[in-house]
Amino acid sequence: MVVVDSDSVTVFRLKGLLELRCHLDTTDALLMQKVISRTFETLRLQVKSESCVLAVCDSPVIIWPNKGIYGEIPPSTLCEDVHQWIQLDEQESGGKWSTKKKSKKGLSVNVIKLCLMMDVTKPGPLSAPIASKTVQKSHFLSATLPMDCVVRPSCNDTIKDTCEKLVEALTHQLCEMEKVTLQYMRGTTLFIPEPLHFNLPEPKGLVTVVFPAGVPDRELETQRRELHHQFELPDDRPYFRRANVYHFPNEPYKDGYLRNPHMFLTHPTLDNGKLYLVQGTYSYHHYMQDHVDDNGWGCAYRSLQTICSWFQQQGYVELPVPSHKEIQQALVDVGDKQASFVGSRQWIGSIEVQAVLSHLLGITSKIMFVSQGSELASKGRELANHFLTEGTPVMIGGGVLAHTILGVAWSETTGQIRYLILDPHYTGAEDLQVITDKGWCGWKGPDFWDQTAYYNLCLPQRLRII
Known part of the structure; x- marks a missing residue:
């Protein structure tokens, strides 16, 4: 899990999808777990490779963090200054760029959103494709992992520092997803690991936890108790139920009602x-x-x-x-x-x-x-x-x-x-x-x-x- 101080001026949120795919030649539980673990390790290596791409939403900026390429943004740019490369929705038609987004009351919105992608273009000449056929009985497991990481940079952090922290957060989240996947695996059926953000009382702030999607809250009480103990929270009120998930600024509620x-x-x-x-x-x-x-x-x-x-x-x-x-x-x-x-x-x-x-x-x-x-x-x-x-x-x-x-x-x-x-x-x-x-x-x-x-x-x- 990742802990972020919730009263920060700027928060970077990175979302994207990674595909978990693996062939299982056996239904033996231990062997299947080893194959799945190797597949997660491959994803972690992919995140750390030069093919990892971070696209800054509402801007033309594309970043290859493991190549040291930050698009139009100089790598020494302070994180609080990244807003100037982000375009406001109401200004898109005019092509003007904003230094800060503001709400109705003039409060700065502190979430910079990024999209996780993978560069599939390979350098060098392409070889001719080779087709082969193998006949064997196996199970093919496929799942789409919804990556969702939040990083709060310090006041002196640069965009380079923050991108490195985002890659670390992605790697850590894949480790947490692996634990949840193996813990809740039922035969060859997987429960998709789901990262959720919870805003805890100060000074703890924003915390990211991975739960298995589809498993109801009533079956996660043991995990919630462990989290309460870890963060020294009282056991007489819920903090980690799905209804407690943190709602990020400028994201409308689907039911249309105003909150607070x-x-x-x-x-x-x-x-x-x-x-x-x-x-x-x-x-x-x-x-x-x-x-x-x-x-x-x-x-x-x-x-x-x-x-x-x-x-x-x-x-x-x-x-x-x-x-x-x-x-x-x-x-x-x-x-x-x-x-x-x-x-x-x-x-x-x-x-x-x-x-x-x-x-x-x-x-x-x-x-x-x-x-x-x-x-x-x-x-x-x-x-x-x-x-x-x-x-x-x-x-x-x-x-x-x-x-x-x-x-x-x-x-x-x-x-x-x-x-x-x-x-x-x-x-x-x-x-x-x-x-x-x-x-x-x-x-x-x-x-x-x-x-x-x-x-x-x-x-x-x-x-x-x-």
Whole structure:
């Protein structure tokens, strides 16, 4: 595995395919393992040979690292300066070159992508082909290996240094793939080794691990426990389930939902105040999504969906985020509602959210009762403790409205408090700029709540699993 500091300015990611092909003249397990090991060694030698080619994506630069050829880039170029050879998507038609890619908020994107290829052209005159025929019984094993390496260069590393590290990372990843292939081989059937990246708590950062594709997470618990021990991680929360895989910047999510819009906000400053925020990743669920017109009645459903997405994307559960009808059916199944509730446009509250989380996901929740909104200003300690220990989104319902609380800024000395609110009442498109600028995800003061209304808060608790 490869460990990369996740707060780096520049990260190089190399992806590509290598073909694993070998003839097996026997089904003897030990002999087959020797042949497969020799084939992996051939691939490692190929990666270290002069035929290894690295193409910098979105640029004309081609690099032969083992030949010392770096295309248009001088080998002494610092890695942070490689951006100037990379073309922005929006500038391709004009032929202009960029020094840095930027997101909507002006943050530098720190991933430089490269493609792994092999030069098949051989130097010297070509000999005439010779055909021969051999008749024998054998097994032919063929697999495509999805190479995916990440390297974080130091501030003084040159492109030459980094390319050498990428070749080392490729070689190491082939070693890890060989171990996984042999460990999970069943007769002449191979499970494809799959490199996955996980972002661990600081200072560990980004880690690359190889798992067998097709083997479910529940059968990899032993390997995950070993990784937890190796990286000194607690055994009461998942870090290496596939749902925890790191999502690289500028890669869109296939489901279309926004993730963690609060990350683009400026946090408030309070006298002696501290921030206590949701931990991990969630999806923003709000009115009018999924072709469902729930404007005016579905806010608590959407808050519940956001909570469910958190448990799914942290790897605690594998179930998809439930639809409105599935939420309603769950409440019928637990005896909370009549059968006619399914398909209706009736509201639900915090107690129903608690029941659905328990029934569908096996999640327990604490309920905080607040007799009037003015008392929420005094709940800083309880909310801060929740985000510090559990880190889950909180659903709050009062009157006819429901919201999701993602964190608090709270001062223990002065009692000042601000709430980080994700508002499910938004009806527009998945436009991060609008959502953050217009306050659909934003920091609110104590006057945000109806001072005389009764509120219930549902505080979901983490599962204690690895």
